[in-house]
Amino acid sequence: MAVFIVMGVSGVGKTTVGKLLTLQMDLPFYDADDFHPSGNVEKMKAGIPLQDEDRKDWLEILAGKISEWNQKGGAVLACSALKEKYRKQLQSIPEEELVWIYLHSTFELIKERLLLRKDHFFKPELLTSQFETLEPPTYGIHIDANASPEEIIPQIMQKLNNKPSRIGLYGLGVMGKSLALNMASKEVQVSVFNRNLKGVEEDVAKDFAATHINDFNFNWFDDPEKFVASLERPRNIVLMVNAGKTVDVVIESLLPYLEKNDLIIDGGNSHYKESGRREQFLNEKGILFLGTGISGGEEGALKGPSIMPGGEPKAYDRIGDILENIAAKDKNGKACCAYIGPGGAGHFVKMLHNGIEYAEMQFIAEIYHFMRFSLRLDQERIAGIYEKWNKEMRSYLLEISIEILRKKEKDEFLLDKILDAAKQKGTGGWSTKAALDLGVPLDTITSAVMARIISGKKEQRVMAAEIYKTKPDKKEFEKIEKSLFQAFKAEQIINHAIGFEMLKSASEEYRWDLNLSEISRIWTNGCIIKSGLMEDLVKFFSENKEDNLLLHKEIVDFMKDARQDLIIVTTQALQAVVPMPGMSAALNYFLSFTSAQSSANMIQAQRDYFGAHTYERVGRPRGEFFHTKW
């Protein structure tokens, strides 16, 4: 059985709630004040406040009673138990058999309530001292005492019944914490797990549950067996851990406790091929797997991310309702979460989302750099220009960049204090490698990856800059303003065209049957690359499934003019000795894509010359090969 202690400051409603609880539970009710030793009673009658020394004997008596009541089948006790050390003293039975029900409220509300009581003489100093003494527990059941007892009792009963959790969340890092809170806010019962690394990272799950105890009832664990056992069968477990070996290590640690038909959802940025392999490995054991891309960062995960699940449809059917519930919503209120396709399809799509993200970030960064160091605009002005552009673009990345540009630290711009050496975790580079495997161009994304790599060579760059230093002419912003905006819009279109062409190729190669309109729809909210353009793409890909974006009539009309703007901005930046890798890549891709005659006849001739690699001939069918004795 168990003993339930209803605790909190005086006037919070312990006795009323405790007595009502005994009716629900068919247990005896006790009031801790009835167990004071005679010395304490005398002191209280004389109006002498009790000291901790006086409380010692009283708590000892209560501890003995708790043990006795527990053996007899349980009880409900109303006791203020304001300090942790008092509660420790009362802990005379095993932890799981002593249930703390903490009623909490504010000083003002309790004061109001006490003033309404006819039989009560309100002493403000007593309530003040109660609040000063109070050390709220970081465990137990926390109940907002401002509701009526009729509302409070079912809340307590629901928390006490502690049904198995609908979902388990493994890994309480940046993303895991936000996702757990998102789920809990949608009334999904969640068990949370984080490893306990002695002396390094301790009590992460316990502290997380304690921090949110007033709002949510998380079941927390640092033991994988107990974590799995706390879940409703068949189990659903979301992993939010670092991609790579960690995912395998974590799966191995859970496997001994899993059963056929349990489901693992890997929500990290895992490589799509790894996800395909993990799905196969787990399916052989009868366990389902969803390789699920999640985008939106910390805030998106909390308020509603964009979710890209890949794997077996029956696995998605099991958990789709929760994923759709926690996802962001598009402008029509539909969830930004949709089943993507089998195997690694979900993580492939997430990888390319990040690839597009890399290039979009690079565009914003290099135009800022050009405006700041060549056009010599100050940061506030650049922020203003980006703000004006974003009225039309509605790009999340541009929006955060405006805030970044304006952010100050001790009256100085923070951006100037950040070292210009970019890091990356892999998804951008993986996109490039995947493009090479598929044989598709990925110029903008690759250039963004390379720009990050060269940025990391800071010391070498500083040395080389000194050796090659030059004094380029100052360019005038006013002369280039219109072209700059047009070029920015054009490179965004080119980047998206490149990204979606790659999705098309992967879909064909891996037979994923990707729905590009649906993918762009779930990228219209919650994710890092949401923008006005993305909203237009939903319609474009629903009407033109097979077409290249760059061949769409409206895009053609725009790009015919914008091509010149791309050329103007790129050449001006290069003349000013400012690198524009992203924009140059977009422009070169566009010029190559729109050139009927390429330079590749020379390449083919060279290959045939030195290696007899053969070539195709103008006017002859494709696939017919020729060789010349040069």
Ligand SMILES: NC(=O)C1=CN([C@@H]2O[C@H](COP(=O)(O)OP(=O)(O)OC[C@H]3O[C@@H](n4cnc5c(N)ncnc54)[C@H](OP(=O)(O)O)[C@@H]3O)[C@@H](O)[C@H]2O)C=CC1
């Ligand atoms: N941050 C972001 O904006 C986004 C991240 N992602 C992806 O989500 C995943 C999680 O990212 P994020 O939350 O930022 O990462 P964090 O580094 O904040 O958290 C990583 C989590 O993994 C746990 N972990 C690491 N190694 C192990 C191990 N060997 N065994 C058990 N647990 C381990 C950590 O536990 P401990 O605390 O004990 O170290 C921690 O809970 C990554 O794949 C990331 O790429 C996806 C979208 C956005």
Ligand SMILES: O=C(CO)[C@H](O)[C@H](O)COP(=O)(O)O
């Ligand atoms: O997945 C994400 C957003 O959707 C990651 O936050 C982002 O891609 C970080 O990647 P990197 O560290 O390589 O810049």
